[in-house]
Amino acid sequence: MEQEIILNEDEKDCLQELMNIAYGFATASISEILEKFATLSIPKINTISSKELNTYLNTKLRTNKKYYICNQLINGHLSGENIFLIDERSSYNLAKEFDLDENEIDENEIKDIVLEITNILSSATSGKLASLINATVSFNSPHITKIESLDQFDKRFESEYAHVIIISTELNFKDQHIKGELILLTREKSSNYLKEALSKVLEDL
Amino acid sequence: MKYLVVDDSKMARKMIIKNLSSLIEESSEIIQAQNGQEALELYKEHHPSICFMDLTMPVMDGFEAILKICTFDKEAKIIVISADIQELSMQKAKENGALGFIKKPVSEESLKSMLKTLGLI
Numbered sequence: 645m646e647q648e649i650i651l652n653e654d655e656k657d658c659l660q661e662l663m664n665i666a667y668g669f670a671t672a673s674i675s676e677i678l679e680k681f682a683t684l685s686i687p688k689i690n691t692i693s694s695k696e697l698n699t700y701l702n703t704k705l706r707t708n709k710k711y712y713i714c715n716q717l718i719n720g721h722l723s724g725e726n727i728f729l730i731d732e733r734s735s736y737n738l739a740k741e742f743d744l745d746e747n748e749i750d751e752n753e754i755k756d757i758v759l760e761i762t763n764i765l766s767s768a769t770s771g772k773l774a775s776l777i778n779a780t781v782s783f784n785s786p787h788i789t790k791i792e793s794l795d796q797f798d799k800r801f802e803s804e805y806a807h808v809i810i811i812s813t814e815l816n817f818k819d820q821h822i823k824g825e826l827i828l829l830t831r832e833k834s835s836n837y838l839k840e841a842l843s844k845v846l847e848d849l
Numbered sequence: 850m851k852y853l854v855v856d857d858s859k860m861a862r863k864m865i866i867k868n869l870s871s872l873i874e875e876s877s878e879i880i881q882a883q884n885g886q887e888a889l890e891l892y893k894e895h896h897p898s899i900c901f902m903d904l905t906m907p908v909m910d911g912f913e914a915i916l917k918i919c920t921f922d923k924e925a926k927i928i929v930i931s932a933d934i935q936e937l938s939m940q941k942a943k944e945n946g947a948l949g950f951i952k953k954p955v956s957e958e959s960l961k962s963m964l965k966t967l968g969l970i
Contacts, residue, residue, distance in 0.1 A: 658860040664858070668933050684904075
């Protein structure tokens with residue numbers, strides 16, 4: 645049976661700090677595009693087994709809301725997948741930030757904007773994290789789906805990611821009511837690579 | 850001389866201390882705080898020469914801590930070391946009283962350059 649990868653307290657702290665740097669870099673990129681100030685939250689590191697992924701998401705997704713789920717495959721040392729969760733209302737508000745008139749905003753426009761934001765957020769975060777631990781990564785094009793309940797969430801995530809490190813961070817533009825969450829799912833070998841890289845960073849201190 | 854290093858991450862504090870150690874006298878004392886509230890209390894107790902402050906922290910963030918420390922001591926020398934590299938964050942930190950801003954990850958070079966620019970070494 646697959647088990648969750650174990651990170652000790654120092655390794656978790658180290659990963660949290662590296663993610664803080666990576667996410668700060670990504671948020672600054674988005675903030676620059678939107679010309680809006682984003683409030684940074686402290687990234688939360690969660691190591692869970694694949695079977696707990698659904699339960700975790702259950703706590704994140706509200707039953708009465710529709711969500712866009714945008715996922716991007718990552719290749720290389722940190723192979724896995726980034727998922728960006730954003731509710732329908734936030735997506736609409738995000739589209740408005742791109743100077744679109746209300747009558748111009750339709751589902752296709754929203755999907756296009758969420759895809760682009762995910763692409764920047766996901767690649768900037770994972771790319772920066774990789775550079776901080778001397779890893780290399782490349783990215784596939786992101787895909788987007790709209791779901792109305794957790795039952796519609798792709799079950800593939802559970803089966804493909806045996807060891808899951810969830811690094812959750814919020815994209816929060818305070819006055820614009822835009823709130824999203826980025827989740828990084830890592831494959832078993834990437835989790836091990838990451839754990840070794842974290843140990844090395846700590847050893848060098 | 851006394852230095853105050855403020856960050857909620859132990860690893861970040863270690864990284865700052867490691868890089869700072871080669872730039873300061875061996876006899877210097879380095880005090881650590883995990884959030885803005887602790888920093889404010891330790892600042893009042895120890896009156897450090899320079900304070901290195903993170904921005905995104907629990908309990909009390911760096912923006913508020915800078916403001917409160919600078920209200921307490923108008924001569925406070927605070928350098929921000931943060932991953933929040935948005936222009937507005939840098940501007941707000943400076944408006945609150947910070948003298949300089951270093952982007953994470955911190956290096957010996959970036960610390961040295963900032964301390965030299967501010968005439969602190």
